[in-house]
Amino acid sequence: xxxxxxxxxxxxxxxxxxxxxxxxxxxxxxxxxxxxxxxxxxxxxxxxxxxxxxxxxxxxxxxxxxxxxxxxxxxxxxxxxxxxxxxxxxxxxxxxxxxxxxxxxxxxxxxxxxxxxxxxxxxxxxxxxxxxxxxxxxxxxxxxxxxxxxxxxxxxxxxxxxxxxxxxxxxxxxxxxxxxxxx
Numbered sequence: 001x002x003x004x005x006x007x008x009x010x011x012x013x014x015x016x017x018x019x020x021x022x023x024x025x026x027x028x029x030x031x032x033x034x035x036x037x038x039x040x041x042x043x044x045x046x047x048x049x050x051x052x053x054x055x056x057x058x059x060x061x062x063x064x065x066x067x068x069x070x071x072x073x074x075x076x077x078x079x080x081x082x083x084x085x086x087x088x089x090x091x092x093x094x095x096x097x098x099x100x101x102x103x104x105x106x107x108x109x110x111x112x113x114x115x116x117x118x119x120x121x122x123x124x125x126x127x128x129x130x131x132x133x134x135x136x137x138x139x140x141x142x143x144x145x146x147x148x149x150x151x152x153x154x155x156x157x158x159x160x161x162x163x164x165x166x167x168x169x170x171x172x173x174x175x176x177x178x179x180x181x182x183x
Contacts, residue, residue, distance in 0.1 A: 034063075048085055049081060049089075081131075086137050092141070092154075093153070098147075115134060
């Protein structure tokens, strides 16, 4: 049965993807935390910054780490993505300080500006993580529990750049700059 699973995984990945994964595994070896390093390297090399289920299965197969452990690590850390990400990623903090200083309004406004409707967001509860990508794959909008930058609330991260004391105008200016390709 393991052979059938190997054939399915191997066929669903292209040779260059398998090579990249094998190189990441060789680079990190059997050191503590090697799995996280492998996952990080493989995701970073992906054009849409995500890890497909076929990639996770192949990593499990090549490292001998059980599939459930690979999947658990991937879903535990917010750094990893199981879905393709947009060209630009905007993360809105949903922590208490940011919430009390208007992050929910920023999030709702951003959904409207990017054409992501309430239906697409599934009307998530305050505590649920959100991850939506626009139809044209230009933007992914995510929420995080807390950036740990409470004194700077509300905080929004745009393409790994932290913005502090964000208001609607600032956020609209950032999105416009990204839309026009200035960032």
